[in-house]
Amino acid sequence: MARAHRRTTPRRTRTVVGLVLALLLCVTTGCSWPRDTSGSLDAASGGTLRVGVSVNPPFTTMENGEVGGSESTLVRGYARSIGADVRWRIGAESVLAEEMRNGDLDVVIGGLTSTSPWTDKMALTRPYRTVTAPDGSPVKMVMGAPLGENALLVSLETYLSEHGAQG
Incomplete structure (x- = not known):
């Protein structure tokens, strides 16, 4: 049981890191939601x-x-x-x-x-x-x-x- 937990922890860590990086990318590039296509x-x-x-x-x-x-x-x-x-x-x-x-x-x-x-x-x-x-x-x-x-x-x-x- 402990062994399965160790295998999923790196996957969860990668997911969290990926989400944080996506959020940072959005913030630094000036993304804003919701967005108007024609302003x-x-x-x-x-x-x-x-x-x-x-x-x-x-x-x-x-x-x-x-x-x-x-x-x-x-x-x-x-x-x-x-x-x-x-x-x-x-x-x-x-x-x-x-x-x-x-x-x-x-x-x-x-x-x-x-x-x-x-x-x-x-x-x-x-x-x-x-x-x-x-x-x-x-x-x-x-x-x-x-x-x-x-x-x-x-x-x-x-x-x-x-x-x-x-x-």
């Missing part, structure tokens, strides 16, 4: 957050030329948290999903749910709130973010986890 969070932070809006009361509304609703309130708060101004783009979900896929938007709102059909064009946040549908079933609310822009997605999800249930 969306860096571009929006201190700049402009480009938000697509599909009108869907009470989540998103359009009154007197102003975007309103609970999700616009959340997005405005998120934009403030990263020092960004918001530029709104109003459109149908299908159009906004295509614009997101093309890299023209940073966030899409409009009462999107976790069963959204647009997952081939945008990443969906984790559900930030559950509401009740007219038929009494629970519906999980999400927002859209660019595919591959993980730092932006994580940043938005963090904000929503702290503020979304109030929205």
Whole structure:
């Protein structure tokens, strides 16, 4: 029994040393996780957050030329948290999903749910709130973010986890 322990100890030591070296390599080369492939969070932070809006009361509304609703309130708060101004783009979900896929938007709102059909064009946040549908079933609310822009997605999800249930 002691002999088996001696054989596995060098293997464990090599594994630990390998993990430590990988971590040191990452730290010294400036790796950061999560990472945005196109730098969306860096571009929006201190700049402009480009938000697509599909009108869907009470989540998103359009009154007197102003975007309103609970999700616009959340997005405005998120934009403030990263020092960004918001530029709104109003459109149908299908159009906004295509614009997101093309890299023209940073966030899409409009009462999107976790069963959204647009997952081939945008990443969906984790559900930030559950509401009740007219038929009494629970519906999980999400927002859209660019595919591959993980730092932006994580940043938005963090904000929503702290503020979304109030929205």
